[in-house]
Amino acid sequence: MSRHVWSDPDSFVKTPAMAVAVLRDLELPRIDRYLDEIAERGGVDLDALRRLSANTLVAMSGEAHLRVRRVIAPFFSQSGLAPWRPMMEEACRSVCEELKNASDPDLVRDVTIPLFLKVMPRILGLDLPPTPEHFQAAETAQRLTEPYLSLPTLRALNQAARLLVSTCPQTGAGEGSAPESLLACLRRRRGDLPDGLEPEYFVVGLLAGSNSATQSLAFALHGLLSGPAQLWADAGGPAWGAQETQKLLGLYQSTRTLVRVANEATDVAGCPYHKGQSAVVDIVAANACLRADSLRADRGTRQSHMSFGSGAHRCPGVFLSEMLIETAIPILARTFPDITLKTDECRFVVTPMMQAPTALPCSLDKTSRRVSARLCDIRDMGSAHRILKDNDAFAPPPMExxxxxxSQASGEDLDEATRIARNALFFMDGPRHEVLKQVLMRFLGAAQLQPWRSVVDAALDKALQELSAMARPDLVSGYSDPLRRSVMTRILGISCRDQARFDAIAPQLQDVLEPWLSMRKLRRVQAVFTEALSLMQVPAASEGPPSLLEHLVADAPAGFDEADLKAVVLVLYGASFNLSHTLSNALLSILSRPPEDRSAASGQAWVEANIDELIARCSGPKFIYRVARTDLSLGDLAMKAGDTARLNVHVLNRQSPAGKGHVSFGKGLHRCVGATLSVMVLKAAIPAIFRRFPNLALDVQAHRYHPMSETVALSTLPCIFSRTEPEND
Structure with a gap:
């Protein structure tokens, strides 16, 4: 046996009935036997790890296993854990108070890890110091049940076991206190336990396992906060825990797979297994089947997941995990109703057996504030609306x-950068802006875009065909960006002498969206635009309606020469990358939902009903900038003339019910001129891909983001075309 047991996902056990049979009839991989093989090689001290392994439920069978289960069952029952609920609630409130003071809040570092350290050692009976070293030891020890570990990992496990066991109090310490910890309970009932069982090592093993509960809590927080804002609003309700905990544990349990081994030739539910053959149970797929069955049968929810396993080795901490979820999330949701995840900064750890967030950076509130001498971060919708709509009080950044x-102060030649700024709508103000916007809206308005639908449809067909041919399909490079490029080059009129070179440098055009660039970045952006402009030419007449550049050149607005008009179109093309970013983000969001929730995305009616919410939550731009024309106040926030207001788009959009009134495209005089075109493409592209690939699924947590300060932009979104879970048993 080896780690190749996970190499063929198609062989995994996915149906619930077969999963139950495998978990019931086959055995767990025994790390103690693996350790025996290591010991035979000599020279490796793994004594603490051997003792830890020997004192786990995994290593027990028969009467010894039953005796331990009988002793701990009352402790881990709902009534047995009830006395610990006040302590858990107080720990949650304490964590919330600490989170309020976090300078750069992170829901893993500042919530789930501290909660683990405050709760689990006390319940289990360890005097564990709340230090990074001790948490790291618990996290390392969690790998105890993972088979086929390397020797360096085994040494790290041994060291972790030694450190954790040293935190067990001396016999007699704390005895008689209420509520009674598990360690105290085991010591009191030592006579009921199997001979040779060491309670200290046993509770350390459970401590390591209990980290999966806090990992599932972090996973659930990610799921709730990356979904529609209403999910988090509902989580603060009084009955939410009782109604939703089972669903969350089925969706966001950190366990991905469980491994079992046939110790002898046997037959499991009609399927033969030879001696030594392993079976991998796909918990995610089995849970999906159970949810589907539950929905069809309109059953209750307790049977709708297998996240804690099944059979004799079902996790004993079921009710502890439930209590943690149903206690922590409502307290967090009520204390911080306006949390907004920084989705592109979230990080996960993924192994064949588990997945969990390792970082969940976030914003905690919607209070606008000054962040520097000349910069204010705008987070409340009232201030945002005033800034966007009051053109007398706020102007676009005066980049020209x-x-x-x-240029005058530095002696630097910035003529081309100045030309770009003079022709970028988001930096323009006054009559020149009004003239250009009117001309553009006569081309990009809803009625005027109807003739372009055939271009969008053709681009969709081509993108879907090319995506289907990809050996390693990626929804960014294989769908969102080719679609954007095909649509926008035709409609805007991007025609170049060297198209390959233009396409290579085009992504850097996005940098023009950020004001106040450093001189180094400014030189680079100017060089890119200068080269791109040198490659551009007015398109030759072709079938179909004339492009925007052809339209502008044929009837140039007053004050714009051909070079200006090319710059206008080039800036719009640079801004169009936000279309592919938003589409990719939306696809990630939809594919991250349960299969039963995302199945409707192939329908045009669903997209029409949900497009505002998707754009609000998944839009690429992070910020919109305006500059105060005069001294003024926004509520309690005083601004001086020349101060920059940075509108925090995603924080603001969380305040838009179902996305209605979102600010992704801005508002007022400076609303994005490409908004209607972007929405038209999104409405076509989202259902089209799910109609073409109804079983589309993500490659688990394989997506990555560009490290961009102004944009939430996926660099890769790997996917698979076939469903990993069957429809039913």
Whole structure:
């Protein structure tokens, strides 16, 4: 046997009935036997690990296993854990108070890890110091049940076991206190336990296992906060825990697979297994089947997941995990109703057996504040609406005048950068802006875009065909971006002497969206735009309606020469990358939902009903910038003339019910001129891909983001075309 047991996901056990049979009839891989093989090689001290392994339920069978289960069952029952609920609630409130003071809040570092350290050692009976070293030891020891570990990992496990056992109090310490810890209970009932069982090592093993409960809590927080805002709003309700905990444990349990081994030739539910053959139970797939069965039968929810296993070795901490979820999440949701995840900064650990967040950075509130001498972060919708709609009080960043002054002061030639700023709508103000916007809206308005639907449809067909041919399909490079490029080059009129070179440098055009660039970045952006402009040419007449550039050149607005008009179109093309970012983010969001929730995404009616919410939550831009024209106040926030207001788009959009009134495209005079076109493409692209690939699924946590300060932009979104879970038993 080896780690190759996970190499063929198609061979995994996915149906609930077969999963139950495998978990009942086959054995767990025994790390103690593996340790015996290591010991035979000599020279390796793994004594603490051997003792830890020998004192786990995994290592027990028969009467010894039953005796231990009988002793701990009352402790881990709902009534047995009830006396610990006040302590858990107080720990949650304490964590919330600490989170309020976090300078850079993270729901793993500042919530789930501290909660683990405050709760689990006390219940189990350890005097575990709340230090990173001791948490790391518990996290390392959690790998105890993972088979086929390397020798360095086994040494680390041994060291972790030694450190954790040293935190057990001396016999007699704390005895008689209420509620009674598990260690005290085991010591009191030592006569009921199997001979040779060491209670200290036993509770350390359970401590390591209990970290999966806090990992599942972190996973559930990620799921709730990356979904529609209403999910988090509902979580603060009084009955939420009782109604939703089982569903969350089925969806966000950190366990991905469980491994069992046939110690002898046997038959399991009609399927033969030879001696030494392993079976991998796909818990995620089995849970999906159970949810589907439950929905069809309209059953209750307790039977709707196998996240804690099944059979004799079912996890004893079921009710402890339930109590943690149903206690912690409502307290967090009520204390911090306006949490917004920084989705592109979230990180996961993924192994064949588990997955869990390792970082969940977030914003905690919707209070606007000053973050520097000249910069204010705008997070409340009232202030945002005033800023976006009151053109007398707030202007776009005056980049043309800024670059002119910067060029004069530095002696740097910034003529091309100044030309770009003068022709970028999001930096323009006054009559020149009004003239250009009117011309553009006569081309990009809803009625005027109807003739372009055939172009969008053709681009969709081509993108889907090319995606289907990819050996390693990726929804960014194989769908969202090719679709954007095909649609926008035709509609905007991007025609180049060297298209390959233009496409290579085009992603850097996005940097123009950020104001106040450093001189180093400014030089780079100017060089890219200068080269791109040199490659551009007015498209030759072709079938179909004339492109935007052709339209502009044929009837140039007053004050714009051909170079200006090419710059206008080039800036719009750079801004169009936000379409592919938003589409990719939306696809990730939909594919991250349970299969039963995402199945409707192939329907046009669903997309029409949900497009605002998707754009609000999944839009690429992080910020919109405006500059105060005069001294003024936004509530308690005083701003001086020249101060920059940075509107925090995703924090603001969380305040938009079902996405209605979101600010992803801005508002007022400076609302994005490409909004209607973007929505048209999104409405076509989202259902099209799910109609073409109804069993589309993510490659688990394999997506990655560009490290961009202004945009939430996926760099890769690997997927698979076939379903990993069957429809039913």
């Amino acid at each position: 005048s800024h670059l002119t002054l910067l």
